[in-house]
Amino acid sequence: MRIDQYLPGFAPHDAIGNHTLQTRRVLRQAGFKSEIWAEHILPPLGNEAKPYLEDPRRPGEERVLLYQSSTSSPMAGWLRSRAEGGEPLIGHYHNITPAQYFARWEPHIAAAMQEARQELALMAPHVSFSFADSGFNEAELVDCGYKQTLVCPLLVDLEEYHRPPDRATLDRLRRRHARSGAQWLFVGRVAPNKCQHDVVGAFAVYRRVFDPGARLTLVGGGTSVQYLRALERLVDDLELGDSVEVLNAVGDAELLAYWAVADVFVCLSEHEGFCVPVLEAMELGVPVVAYAAAAVPETLGGTGVLVEDKDPLTVAMAVDEVCRPGPGRDHLVKAGKERAAEFSLEKTSKQLLSGIEAYLTD
Amino acid sequence: MTNSNGGSAAPKVPDLGPATLVYIEKVRQATRRLKARESKPDNVREAIDALREVATFDVEVPTASQRREWEFVKIAIKKLTSWYFRFLAAQLNSFGAHVLTLGDTLAAKTEGLESASDELAVRLGAAEERLRRLESLVETRATRAKRSVGKEASSED
Numbered sequence: 092m093r094i095d096q097y098l099p100g101f102a103p104h105d106a107i108g109n110h111t112l113q114t115r116r117v118l119r120q121a122g123f124k125s126e127i128w129a130e131h132i133l134p135p136l137g138n139e140a141k142p143y144l145e146d147p148r149r150p151g152e153e154r155v156l157l158y159q160s161s162t163s164s165p166m167a168g169w170l171r172s173r174a175e176g177g178e179p180l181i182g183h184y185h186n187i188t189p190a191q192y193f194a195r196w197e198p199h200i201a202a203a204m205q206e207a208r209q210e211l212a213l214m215a216p217h218v219s220f221s222f223a224d225s226g227f228n229e230a231e232l233v234d235c236g237y238k239q240t241l242v243c244p245l246l247v248d249l250e251e252y253h254r255p256p257d258r259a260t261l262d263r264l265r266r267r268h269a270r271s272g273a274q275w276l277f278v279g280r281v282a283p284n285k286c287q288h289d290v291v292g293a294f295a296v297y298r299r300v301f302d303p304g305a306r307l308t309l310v311g312g313g314t315s316v317q318y319l320r321a322l323e324r325l326v327d328d329l330e331l332g333d334s335v336e337v338l339n340a341v342g343d344a345e346l347l348a349y350w351a352v353a354d355v356f357v358c359l360s361e362h363e364g365f366c367v368p369v370l371e372a373m374e375l376g377v378p379v380v381a382y383a384a385a386a387v388p389e390t391l392g393g394t395g396v397l398v399e400d401k402d403p404l405t406v407a408m409a410v411d412e413v414c415r416p417g418p419g420r421d422h423l424v425k426a427g428k429e430r431a432a433e434f435s436l437e438k439t440s441k442q443l444l445s446g447i448e449a450y451l452t453d
Numbered sequence: 454m455t456n457s458n459g460g461s462a463a464p465k466v467p468d469l470g471p472a473t474l475v476y477i478e479k480v481r482q483a484t485r486r487l488k489a490r491e492s493k494p495d496n497v498r499e500a501i502d503a504l505r506e507v508a509t510f511d512v513e514v515p516t517a518s519q520r521r522e523w524e525f526v527k528i529a530i531k532k533l534t535s536w537y538f539r540f541l542a543a544q545l546n547s548f549g550a551h552v553l554t555l556g557d558t559l560a561a562k563t564e565g566l567e568s569a570s571d572e573l574a575v576r577l578g579a580a581e582e583r584l585r586r587l588e589s590l591v592e593t594r595a596t597r598a599k600r601s602v603g604k605e606a607s608s609e610d
Contacts, residue, residue: 192489195503283489292484296477300467317507321487323515328483361489403480408466 093124093154094447099164101129101140104340106245106367107185111159112139113246114183117440118447130166143169154178155451158218161185161364163207167214174217181450182221183243186228186364186386187211192284196317211235220450222443224365227386241446245365248436249374256347264352272304273297273414276353276377278346278368279360281322281337282314286401288325289359289382293406295329300404301411305334308349312340353377354414358387359401366390370434373427378413378420380406392433394426497563501556508549510542 096115101108111127118125128143143166156178158170174180187208193201215236222243223229232240268274275294279285287309294307313319319337326335341349356372358381363369369390372379379395381387388397396409413420469477490499512535516527 195490195506283487288484288487292480295480299473299476300469318487320511321506325483325487329480403484404477 092122092451093126093149093152094118094157095126095128095146095154096157096159097128097143097146097166097170098159099129099162099166100131100133101127101136102131102133103136104343106247106365107159107161108136109247110183110185110245113248113436113440114157114159114443117246117444121444130164148173148176148178156180158182158214159185160211160214161187161207163187163203163210167210171214171217180214180218181447182214182218182237184211184221184223184228184232184364185245186224186231186362188282188284188362192282192362193315196283196315196321200315222446225386225389227389228364239450241449243442243446244434244439245367246436246439246443247367247370247434249370249431249434250436251343252347252350252371252374254344254347256351257342257344260345260348261351264348267306268352270304271306272302273306273354273410274352275305275307275355275357275410276310276349276372277308277357278310278349278371279358280311280314281309281319283318284362285311285358285360286382287322287337289401289403289406290357291322291325291329291331291335292403293357293359293401293410294335295331296403297407297410298331298334300407302414307331307335308353309335309337310341310346310349311338350375350377355380355410357406357410358382359406360384360387363387363390369395370431373431376424376428378423379427380409380413392430394430395423497556497560501553501560504556505553508546508553510545510549512538512542514538 096111098107098111101111115125115127127140128146129140130143132140132142156170156173158167158180160167160182161184170180188204190201190204190208193204211231212235215232215238218237220239220241221232221237222241223232224243224245226242229240229242275290275297277285277287277290279287281287290309291307294305298305309322322337326337350371353372354377356368356377356379358366358369358379360366360382361384363385366385366387369379369381369387373391373394379391381391381395381397382401383397383399391397396413398406398409413423514527514531516524516531518524518527
């Protein structure tokens with residue numbers, strides 16, 4: 092039996108790309124044949140996937156098509172036509188950012204997000220079963236008319252986060268940390284729905300009220316050039332100087348160095364389908380302060396500090412509490428690690444496989 | 454605000470001086486300006502506000518780079534080409550300003566027409582109500598007149 096995966100964009104350092112590779116591993120270990128087909132394949136993943144238009148029909152071979160959906164793509168229509176031709180189609184939904192977040196910054200991306208939502212609804216009659224990363228994502232599928240759904244978190248190899256960090260970066264950051272105050276960190280694409288502007292605002296108030304030496308690092312490639320420029324202007328307007336650094340996507344070892352010196356992970360995102368960086372923070376013992384929206388409370392599972400209101404002073408006060416050494420902080424770190432263990436690759440792989448086996452036997 | 458102990462945290466509100474309070478309000482306003490907006494497709498003012506945000510072309514290209522050598526290359530290219538891009542940007546910014554003026558004018562006109570239309574709708578509604586009352590009065594009087602003609606006829610018989 093063959094279960095092939097399809098995804099629009101296959102890129103390194105991408106949660107969905109990594110999840111797809113892990114899914115392939117799980118399927119192959121269980122005895123299924125499995126390949127990855129993509130619309131855009133970025134180096135260095137050229138050997139791991141092939142262009143989906145080259146995927147041949149395989150008459151006579153038992154086969155299921157698994158769509159990793161998260162954005163608009165002509166692949167959706169192509170898969171629908173394959174399903175109409177009799178090939179069973181299942182999905183794994185990673186969520187689509189609502190268009191309103193991009194409307195003022197990148198109207199063409201907003202249009203693509205709108206299209207992606209329409210594609211999601213059009214796929215519903217053709218998808219016989221779908222995974223969703225979270226209950227939040229699952230609810231969207233049910234609203235679109237998907238009949239059989241199951242929550243299965245993203246497959247993330249948490250062991251990777253315990254590799255040694257880049258030595259030179261770590262030494263430099265440690266020297267800097269020794270001279271400065273609390274180190275805030277947010278990891279995620281610079282995108283309007285992730286609301287890095289709210290993190291900058293809360294950080295500005297925190298520096299003014301609690302810790303003038305604090306620093307903020309935002310790590311993640313940009314999705315919106317306009318939003319990134321607005322963010323940089325905001326940093327200037329609030330007179331934050333070089334206390335805020337906005338970095339492009341960095342290598343894994345370098346990122347681990349940033350995690351190693353972080354005192355708090357602050358996430359004020361308004362839309363997340365799962366939020367892998369929150370899981371990373373919990374695994375690495377960095378306490379989390381997050382806005383209670385979308386799938387973030389679900390991923391945190393009662394650990395971390397959730398704020399219902401993103402007022403900069405409210406968030407700054409929450410971070411101040413979390414950064415104080417003591418039993419409160421220790422408890423947050425411990426609870427976070429216990430929560431992260433529930434998303435171990437072993438557990439989530441079993442969840443995925445049992446979901447697929449249950450679908451196949453039905 | 455909830456923490457992982459399950460209960461609500463009781464944050465200590467710090468004692469803030471007037472300068473800090475002013476700064477915090479500045480932060481609130483600055484971050485509010487970057488908030489996502491639910492835009493309605495027929496809202497002309499919102500469309501103009503969105504246009505205003507992108508109507509100015511900034512020639513101060515960022516030159517920061519994680520690699521020092523690339524930063525120097527970017528700075529060099531910026532110095533070599535800044536005169537050219539300033540010339541172009543001046544014209545584009547002037548064009549953008551005129552487009553915004555046109556947009557503001559059209560928006561004001563549209564708002565005026567909408568206001569006049571709303572006023573006319575109210576007056577029309579009032580006129581319709583008056584007409585209904587008049588029709589009802591005429592009908593009542595016609596009915597009474599028929600009845601009194603009928604009574605006179607029967608009393609003569």
